[in-house]
Amino acid sequence: MKSLAIFAVSVSLASAMCHYGTNLMPRDVGLERRADGDFGYDELHSALGWHGLSPNNTICAVGKNQSPVNIKTDEYEVVDGASYKFDIVNYPHGAEFLNTGHNVQVFANGSAEFDGTKYSLAQYHFHTPSEHRIGDEYYPSEVHFVFQNGNDLAVIGFMIELAGWGDRINWPISKSLAKVLQIPSGGNKVTTAALHFGALEHHIRKSDVYRYSGSLTTPPCDEGVKFNVVANPIYIDVKTFRNTKKVIKFNSRYTQNAPGEVNLLDHARIVLDKL
Ligand SMILES: *[C@@H]1O[C@H](CO)[C@@H](O)[C@H](O)[C@H]1NC(C)=O
Numbered sequence: 001m002k003s004l005a006i007f008a009v010s011v012s013l014a015s016a017m018c019h020y021g022t023n024l025m026p027r028d029v030g031l032e033r034r035a036d037g038d039f040g041y042d043e044l045h046s047a048l049g050w051h052g053l054s055p056n057n058t059i060c061a062v063g064k065n066q067s068p069v070n071i072k073t074d075e076y077e078v079v080d081g082a083s084y085k086f087d088i089v090n091y092p093h094g095a096e097f098l099n100t101g102h103n104v105q106v107f108a109n110g111s112a113e114f115d116g117t118k119y120s121l122a123q124y125h126f127h128t129p130s131e132h133r134i135g136d137e138y139y140p141s142e143v144h145f146v147f148q149n150g151n152d153l154a155v156i157g158f159m160i161e162l163a164g165w166g167d168r169i170n171w172p173i174s175k176s177l178a179k180v181l182q183i184p185s186g187g188n189k190v191t192t193a194a195l196h197f198g199a200l201e202h203h204i205r206k207s208d209v210y211r212y213s214g215s216l217t218t219p220p221c222d223e224g225v226k227f228n229v230v231a232n233p234i235y236i237d238v239k240t241f242r243n244t245k246k247v248i249k250f251n252s253r254y255t256q257n258a259p260g261e262v263n264l265l266d267h268a269r270i271v272l273d274k275l
Pocket residue numbers: 015016017018019036037054055056
């Protein structure tokens with residue numbers, strides 16, 4: 001129960017800061033840290049009801065540029081990953097790895113430069129299963145690198161696939177998760193194994209990237225988030241995946257309507273009103 005006290009502190013910090021506070025320290029920027037209300041992934045606290053948890057979450061139910069989406073590959077902007085300067089600081093002695101209660105996340109510094117703007121890394125965190133789908137297909141997991149430039153947020157997302165015989169395991173991501181069983185509950189933290197990001201930087205350079213304007217995938221679902229979904233998946237070993245799933249369990253928002261189309265909840269409301 002000690003973890004609840006930790007959460008009470010972080011929730012009040014988060015709400016005191018307002019959504020896009022201009023001077024957020026990197027560790028205060030999180031896709032879930034600014035959430036108002038006790039959101040979750042089941043029953044009345046699930047993504048079907050996030051809008052009801054706080055007046056600040058209304059856009060979750062009416063926004064027309066919500067994430068995640070099913071990326072129909074011929075309908076989205078595609079950019080060459082080589083145009084990204086993706087530069088994450090190496091942590092030979094490990095970095096902080098925290099179970100936030102909604103996901104597991106690593107606090108690392110770094111930057112990404114694309115489309116003429118340079119962003120600073122705040123943290124990266126994991127979802128099981130993937131939130132985005134690419135050409136209808138989902139993946140066992142997805143990692144979101146969350147970047148900030150002033151009030152602007154950008155996310156670079158990588159699909160995580162299970163390594164089969166002969167697949168090259170992506171070590172920066174596998175090692176990020178290696179100690180996940182040591183942080184089974186919200187508030188738990190540990191220092192990761194040594195992290196060197198060269199293999200991940202190499203990966204994005206060799207892949208296409210889908211780009212669209214979306215939203216936070218957790219309340220308050222603010223829009224204007226620049227999403228960059230790397231087309232080629234990265235691989236982790238099966239055991240690391242199983243351990244990750246055991247700890248995270250399920251933390252994916254359902255697939256939203258295509259950008260610009262009516263929000264699915266708003267659509268459901270219109271249909272229900274006619275019954
Ligand atoms: C809505 O957001 C504002 C600004 O961040 C915050 O002050 C307020 O407490 C939030 N309202 C609720 C009901 O959480």
